[in-house]
Amino acid sequence: MNWFKVITLTAALAANTAFAEVAVIVHPSNAAALDQAEITRLFTGRGATFNNGNKATPLNLSESAPARADFDSKVLGKSSSQMKAYWSKLVFTGKGTPPKELNSDAEMKAAVAADANAIGYIDAATVDATVKVVAKF
Amino acid sequence: MKKLLLATAVAAICSYPVQAEVDISGFASVMGGKLTSGSGVALFGLEPTFLANYPTVGVYEEDWTFKPDSKFGLQMTAELTEGLTATAQLVGRGADDFDAGFEWAYLSYTLNEHWTLQAGKKRLPLYYYSDFFDVSYAYLWIRPPADNYTWQIFNYTGVNAQFNYQLSDWSVSGNIYTGREDDTENKLLSEFFGSEPVREIWKDIVGGVLSLNRDWFDLRLTYMTYQNERYSGGQRVFWDGEDTRRGNFAGLSMNIDYNNWLLLSEVNRLALDGSDFDTYLLSAGYRIQQFTPYVSYADFDSEGEKHNTTSVGVRWDFHNSAAFKFQFDDVNDKGIGNNQVAGDSKAITMGVDLVF
Numbered sequence: 001m002n003w004f005k006v007i008t009l010t011a012a013l014a015a016n017t018a019f020a021e022v023a024v025i026v027h028p029s030n031a032a033a034l035d036q037a038e039i040t041r042l043f044t045g046r047g048a049t050f051n052n053g054n055k056a057t058p059l060n061l062s063e064s065a066p067a068r069a070d071f072d073s074k075v076l077g078k079s080s081s082q083m084k085a086y087w088s089k090l091v092f093t094g095k096g097t098p099p100k101e102l103n104s105d106a107e108m109k110a111a112v113a114a115d116a117n118a119i120g121y122i123d124a125a126t127v128d129a130t131v132k133v134v135a136k137f
Numbered sequence: 138m139k140k141l142l143l144a145t146a147v148a149a150i151c152s153y154p155v156q157a158e159v160d161i162s163g164f165a166s167v168m169g170g171k172l173t174s175g176s177g178v179a180l181f182g183l184e185p186t187f188l189a190n191y192p193t194v195g196v197y198e199e200d201w202t203f204k205p206d207s208k209f210g211l212q213m214t215a216e217l218t219e220g221l222t223a224t225a226q227l228v229g230r231g232a233d234d235f236d237a238g239f240e241w242a243y244l245s246y247t248l249n250e251h252w253t254l255q256a257g258k259k260r261l262p263l264y265y266y267s268d269f270f271d272v273s274y275a276y277l278w279i280r281p282p283a284d285n286y287t288w289q290i291f292n293y294t295g296v297n298a299q300f301n302y303q304l305s306d307w308s309v310s311g312n313i314y315t316g317r318e319d320d321t322e323n324k325l326l327s328e329f330f331g332s333e334p335v336r337e338i339w340k341d342i343v344g345g346v347l348s349l350n351r352d353w354f355d356l357r358l359t360y361m362t363y364q365n366e367r368y369s370g371g372q373r374v375f376w377d378g379e380d381t382r383r384g385n386f387a388g389l390s391m392n393i394d395y396n397n398w399l400l401l402s403e404v405n406r407l408a409l410d411g412s413d414f415d416t417y418l419l420s421a422g423y424r425i426q427q428f429t430p431y432v433s434y435a436d437f438d439s440e441g442e443k444h445n446t447t448s449v450g451v452r453w454d455f456h457n458s459a460a461f462k463f464q465f466d467d468v469n470d471k472g473i474g475n476n477q478v479a480g481d482s483k484a485i486t487m488g489v490d491l492v493f
Binding site: 037041046047048049063079080081084085086088089091092093094095097 | 162164210212214224226241243245250255259260262268269271272274275276299301303306308310350427454457458460492
């Protein structure tokens, strides 16, 4: 019985992870168009503006947030370790600064809703009207 | 000049405890290793030795040691005003008995989205891995292959302009720099290749780096020219009657990270006073979840000095901020007579790299 529960729960969690979508979000007033390449550019420090010329401030989730690993692998195509190695190279050579990190989807939503230049991401299930979804992965 | 800039950067960081946000980050490596066999060089009375790091004279011998590749670094960055930051990096290396010093100290000013100006003390970005040589977490091996990273000077004090552009799918970045380095007692030349204190000066350094990145492809071109002056035991060194000689360094690096395959390569030439010093490396790795086994070959070739290293190893990313590495190196020293460096050797090294 207990084993059955564990298996069911594990299966449910696995399914959950497989179907969990990451929503890339911006301030509701932001009209910039964004595709995966554009988002990757902003989150790897290779660009600092949206395609309409406005300044972009990327915001990352911390590694403890579940959507972080999904974002790194689905959008950036890297593991979180690879991203850490990538940023280490830039940080310790004075070539770049990684995006600020926030601890939860709620903090991320609040930060993006409060900043017209911000771009972040959360679990798609936690999206509400305070932010605008520009892409889902 | 060097001291003034350093003092300025440190003072800048220290005098803004409230107004400026100071970010502290760091890196560390704890690596131990030993020879499994080695010939040494009878001519110099050198015991079996694996010279793992030329510039800091990091050597493995027959007994276990943790010194050659262990190090720690602390970086402090203070944002002073909009666009202006001061950065200092303190590095302590086992090869120097963990005697920590400021390896980097510079001011950085962001001109616009594309250009940043920097002034102060930095690492000389000669080879692909030169400017993050100490941050082993950021690359595959335990250390960049010693046969390539042989040059005695690795810092400079001066100015640097770096840029970053996007051209359709390509990211184009790089930098242009100028400066000098006056190393009053150069470790490699004084301790390893000689017995007298050697003052090594690289002046009128002018160089540039151009990097092209696209998705899984990375290409880097590097060029640098400098004037060399040297004092050995306080006496000016002359080369063919001249007290100064010019060196021109050029290099090409190509890296591929595709479908978990890693292919790393570098080809470099230093033309110094009519002699060519050629180096190249070729590494391949394959990522299997957290494990990346790799093989590597590196070669140094000049008129007299010739050596190469074959390496196999594995990187295990067992933690989000730390990696365990194990590496076996087989050095083949083909120099004859005085052109030998440290003889043949085989060695194992293992340990942990981390960043915080």
